[in-house]
Amino acid sequence: MSTTTTPVLGHPHSIHPPGVFTAAWVIAGRTVGSWREQLATVVITWLFPVFVTVLFLGLFGGALRVPEGTAYVDFLVPGMLAVTMLFGLETTTLSAAADSALGINDRFRTFPIHSAAIVLGRCLADMLSSLVGLTVMVAFGFLLGWRVPDLSPGSASAALALLLLLRFALLWIGLYVGYGAKSVASVAYVQILVWPLAFFSSVFVNPATMPAWLGAVAEFSPVSATASTVRGLLGGTSWPNVGIGGEFAPVLAVAWPVLLTVVFLPLAARRFRDGAVDRRD
Numbered sequence: 001m002s003t004t005t006t007p008v009l010g011h012p013h014s015i016h017p018p019g020v021f022t023a024a025w026v027i028a029g030r031t032v033g034s035w036r037e038q039l040a041t042v043v044i045t046w047l048f049p050v051f052v053t054v055l056f057l058g059l060f061g062g063a064l065r066v067p068e069g070t071a072y073v074d075f076l077v078p079g080m081l082a083v084t085m086l087f088g089l090e091t092t093t094l095s096a097a098a099d100s101a102l103g104i105n106d107r108f109r110t111f112p113i114h115s116a117a118i119v120l121g122r123c124l125a126d127m128l129s130s131l132v133g134l135t136v137m138v139a140f141g142f143l144l145g146w147r148v149p150d151l152s153p154g155s156a157s158a159a160l161a162l163l164l165l166l167r168f169a170l171l172w173i174g175l176y177v178g179y180g181a182k183s184v185a186s187v188a189y190v191q192i193l194v195w196p197l198a199f200f201s202s203v204f205v206n207p208a209t210m211p212a213w214l215g216a217v218a219e220f221s222p223v224s225a226t227a228s229t230v231r232g233l234l235g236g237t238s239w240p241n242v243g244i245g246g247e248f249a250p251v252l253a254v255a256w257p258v259l260l261t262v263v264f265l266p267l268a269a270r271r272f273r274d275g276a277v278d279r280r281d
Contacts, residue, residue: 020120023113027121032128045091046133049084050140053077056204057144064205070237077141078234079203079227081159084137085167086198086223088130089174093190096122096178105179105272115273123171130167134160149235159233162253166226169257172264179271202246203227206239219245222260225252 018026035042053076061072099105099122108118174190181187200218201207207218218224219242228238228249238246245252 018113018117020114020117023117024120024124027108027118028124028128031121031125035129042129045087045129046136049080049087049133049137052083053080053137053140053144060204066237071145073141073145074147074236075231075239076204077137077144077146078159078231078236079201080141081134081137081163081230082166082201082223082227083198083203084133085130085163085170085226086194088126088133088167089170090190090194091129092122092126092171092174093178093181093187094184095126096175097181097184097187098178100179100181101183116269119175119269119272122175123168126171126174127164127167130164134163151235155233155235159230162226162229162233165254165257166222169222169260169264172261172268175268176264176271179268197221197223201227202239202242207243207246208239215243216245219243220252222252222256225249225256229253 056076057073061076064072066072066075105118109115177187177190198204200214201221202218202224207215207224209215210218224245228242228246230253232238232249
């Protein structure tokens with residue numbers, strides 16, 4: 001996954017300090033502009049979910065049991081859209097840690113701008129990157145044989161909104177962890193945690209085939225909720241024998257991100273504002 005640092009602004013003194021949203025757009029724009037310096041890493045980040053999709057289609061596409069008349073790709077691709085949002089957690093965490101370790105955040109604090117603009121700028125840039133990643137995943141999904149019958153603009157918009165809602169919630173977890181890191185290397189464990197969150201879900205296999213305790217975890221995970229709901233909105237079929245978590249997936253697809261945002265947004269903002277972690281050697 002990529003580590004995209006935020007370029008610093010020019011001179012720290014300004015006669016007319018910009019507003020929160022103006023400063024946030026400037027920071028986001030400069031962050032996006034820095035992608036050119038890390039183009040290979042950024043492109044790999046966007047293509048990585050496609051690689052995972054091709055891998056699972058090749059290994060398990062003909063082995064997993066799906067309802068008659070349905071292809072495994074039609075189950076997998078909508079789920080991978082949710083996983084694409086999950087992978088963004090790693091990107092945000094590493095980028096926030098890099099901004100802290102390189103002293104970029106400390107430099108920003110010397111500018112006459114509200115601290116919220118700095119965090120918001122990071123959020124805008126990461127959300128844009130995730131939107132590009134979704135576009136890439138959808139395009140390759142069609143190339144791999146995914147089909148969306150009778151898709152309406154309303155269903156497509158609802159699916160996109162749920163995916164971005166999940167990404168928005170995960171942003172704050174990534175910022176909270178990243179802003180508290182002493183170095184980029186110290187948050188490498190996030191890469192290890194992301195994979196179980198992806199696998200222990202309904203994205204790749206039917207939770208009913210898992211051990212009872214693991215199936216329950218998979219049914220109620222935020223990734224499963226978003227994946228199942230998006231799958232339904234995009235004309236797909238749910239896994240057979242879904243449990244309570246599957247039946248209430250649309251509710252959970254909204255409730256989980258809202259809960260995560262309510263918990264981690266103030267924590268991330270406080271950690272950034274107060275510089276809670278001493279990064280000295």
